[in-house]
Each structure stands twice: as C-alpha cells, then as structure tokens.
Amino acid sequence: MEARITHPVAIVPGAMDAMMALSKSATKVGISHRTLELLHLRASQINGCSVCVDMHSKGLQQAGETDERIFAVGAWREAPYFTDAERAALALTESVTRLADRPDPVPDDVWNAAAAHFSELQLAALVVDMAAINAWNRLNAATRQVAGAWAG
Numbered sequence: 073m074e075a076r077i078t079h080p081v082a083i084v085p086g087a088m089d090a091m092m093a094l095s096k097s098a099t100k101v102g103i104s105h106r107t108l109e110l111l112h113l114r115a116s117q118i119n120g121c122s123v124c125v126d127m128h129s130k131g132l133q134q135a136g137e138t139d140e141r142i143f144a145v146g147a148w149r150e151a152p153y154f155t156d157a158e159r160a161a162l163a164l165t166e167s168v169t170r171l172a173d174r175p176d177p178v179p180d181d182v183w184n185a186a187a188a189h190f191s192e193l194q195l196a197a198l199v200v201d202m203a204a205i206n207a208w209n210r211l212n213a214a215t216r217q218v219a220g221a222w223a224g
Contacts, residue, residue: 075218076216080211094207095201095205098198100197102194103197109128109137110154110158111161111162111198111201112201113129115169118170119213121209124208126219138153157189160189
C-alpha cells in the first residue's frame with residue numbers, strides 16, 4: 073500500500089500545528105485519556121480510517137486498556153465492558169460522526185445522556201474532539217495514508 077500524497081497536514085503550512093492544537097484541546101477539561109481514545113477508535117472504525125484504528129488501538133493498549141474493551145468498541149451496545157458515561161460518549165460520537173444518517177443528526181436523547189455524565193465544558197470538548205478525529209479520518213482516508221506509517 074502506498075499513500076496518494078504526503079499527508080496534507082505535513083505539506084500545507086500551519087495545518088499540522090492547527091490540527092494538533094485542536095486535537096489536544098479536549099485533553100484539558102477532565103475527560104479521561106482512555107475515554108477519548110475509545111471515542112477516537114469508534115469514530116475511526118465508522119469512517120474506515122485504518123491509520124487511526126491502528127493508532128488508537130495501540131494508544132489504548134499503551135494506556136493499559138484491556139483487550140476485551142478494545143475489541144468490543146465496535147459492538148459497545150452489546151458488550152458489558154463500558155460504563156454509562158462511556159456509553160453516552162460513544163453514542164454521541166456515533167451521532168456526530170454519522171450526521172447524514174438521520175433527520176435529527178444528534179437526537180436529544182443522545183445529547184441528554186451525555187449531558188448527564190459530562191459538564192457543559194466537557195460536552196463542548198467532546199464535540200471539538202469528535203470534530204478533530206473526524207477531520208483526521210477524512211484526511212487519512214482521502215489520501216490513503218498507510219496504517220502504521222505514523223509510528224515510523
């Protein structure tokens with residue numbers, strides 16, 4: 073496999089700094105690193121971004137996450153491994169990632185479930201984080217970036 077072009081954020085002036093700053097912003101509001109990595113993995117699975125599935129699966133392993141939880145992210149509704157807060161965040165992630173799949177992209181029940189577990193600041197950070205991972209997914213998928221190449 074070969075990428076179509078050099079990663080866009082590596083060649084567009086200022087893009088890497090901007091994307092990294094956006095991606096890091098959600099880490100400063102008290103949401104656990106593991107939760108954010110779970111959300112990154114789920115959005116990346118939905119978007120078919122092999123680079124990010126690889127990266128965030130490994131990130132979860134490095135953070136001490138269990139294989140059961142990593143393997144079950146794609147079936148989180150049926151798996152007993154996730155907390156209510158994680159489930160709410162995963163549901164929100166799916167809605168934000170699949171905006172065109174329903175007339176009301178982020179239904180009130182999904183939003184309200186997340187709001188029951190996260191403060192307004194944390195909800196804002198989650199939405200920013202979801203926007204960031206979806207942007208990364210789109211950049212990687214559009215240019216066929218190669219899984220694992222990021223680590224080299």
